[in-house]
Structures are given as C-alpha cells and as structure tokens.
Amino acid sequence: MSPQFREVIAEYHANASDRPDYSLTLRGVAKFFVEAKKPRVDITKDPAPAIQARKYGWNAKHKIVVLTNFEYLIIYDTTTIPKETDSCSVSRYRKYHYTEYVDKFDEIYRLISRDAVYRGNFDKYFNEAFNGADSQKQQVDAIFLSQINEWRIALSNELYSKGKRYTNFEVLNDFVQDFIN
Structure with missing residues (x-):
C-alpha cells in the first residue's frame, strides 16, 4: 500500500x-x-x-x-x-x-x-x-516569523552600532537577509 x-x-x-x-x-x-x-x-x-x-x-x-x-x-x-x-x-x-x-x-x-x-x-x-487551553491562538508559523523578525532587528541594530560598512541601510538590509537565509 x-x-x-x-x-x-x-x-x-x-x-x-x-x-x-x-x-x-x-x-x-x-x-x-x-x-x-x-x-x-x-x-x-x-x-x-x-x-x-x-x-x-x-x-x-x-x-x-x-x-x-x-x-x-x-x-x-x-x-x-x-x-x-x-x-x-x-x-x-x-x-x-x-x-x-x-x-x-x-x-x-x-x-x-x-x-x-x-x-x-x-x-x-x-x-x-474541544476547546484547547490556548486554541492555538499563536500558530507555530506566526511565532517562527516573529522570532525571525526579532533576530533581524537585533542583528541589524548590532551591526549598525558598529558603524563602517553597515551604516548604509541597503548594504545592512542585504547582509542581514543573506545571514538569516
């Protein structure tokens, strides 16, 4: 089968x-x-x-x-x-x-x-x-997306604070996206 x-x-x-x-x-x-x-x-x-x-x-x-x-x-x-x-x-x-x-x-x-x-x-x-305790109000997909966004912000803030090549927002955004991918 x-x-x-x-x-x-x-x-x-x-x-x-x-x-x-x-x-x-x-x-x-x-x-x-x-x-x-x-x-x-x-x-x-x-x-x-x-x-x-x-x-x-x-x-x-x-x-x-x-x-x-x-x-x-x-x-x-x-x-x-x-x-x-x-x-x-x-x-x-x-x-x-x-x-x-x-x-x-x-x-x-x-x-x-x-x-x-x-x-x-x-x-x-x-x-x-069935009324589950939390009824999956926060689905795993939404939680995962939220966690990735938190990482993106934390990484961006850290890199931006270091200055140099990461003060350009386009470079910073591309680097953070590549890193998360």
Whole structure:
C-alpha cells in the first residue's frame, strides 16, 4: 500500500527527537501522533517525554498528541506552546492507567479510535467541541516569523552600532537577509 494511504505510519528515524513514533492518518493526512516510550520511562513524572510529544503535535498544528509507556496512556492538548520548563502535567487532557482501560474503553474509543477518525467524529469533536487551553491562538508559523523578525532587528541594530560598512541601510538590509537565509 502506498505510504500516503496507510492509516498508521511507524516512523523510522536516526535519533529519539527526530519525529513521533507513529502518525495516525486518514487518506494520507496525519490526524494525531503517538509517542511510545519504554515501560521503564515514568511519563507521569518525567517531563521530557511530554514536552517532546507536545512539540510534535504543536509543530504539526494538531489538537492532541498521545503519549504512552503502555502502563499509562496520556492525551495532551497541543494547542499551547510547549516550554522546556513545563511539568508533565501541563496541557494534560486525559490520563489513563492500564487498570482503567476496560472501564474507560468507551471514552478512549470515542476520542482516538480508528472508527472515530474515519467516521469524522474525531475531527468534529476536536475542531468543534474541544476547546484547547490556548486554541492555538499563536500558530507555530506566526511565532517562527516573529522570532525571525526579532533576530533581524537585533542583528541589524548590532551591526549598525558598529558603524563602517553597515551604516548604509541597503548594504545592512542585504547582509542581514543573506545571514538569516
């Protein structure tokens, strides 16, 4: 089957922070990611796996990401900007221990099952009923553009203050643009 039509794509990558472990897709469009950790990784206390998973979801503009170590299945809201200082409870939407899987099966199924995605219930819920903490008010693209503009201004100011060849605004602008590119 062509990769664009696979429902679950296991990612193969060079290092642990490259890409999420699984992309769950519908007709080639990733709906959410699943990041799977080894059972010995305590995803309820160690913030690094949560931040990593949330970054994947945030960067892809997804509403949620799933993190699991098989003892726990945690769904994170990825509408908030992940910060390196966040604890593992920041933006946690749902947390299930394996002992709850049977009792909470209907809820889990309604949120992240294949049927929920294929029947449109996933999109309907996460696009209409789900109010993420920040609702992605600041999309990753806008934040990145803002950051580049801040770099441009800081670099321009620094070079201009040094005088000499960078007092000509055209030369300064060309140099800063080349540097950022």
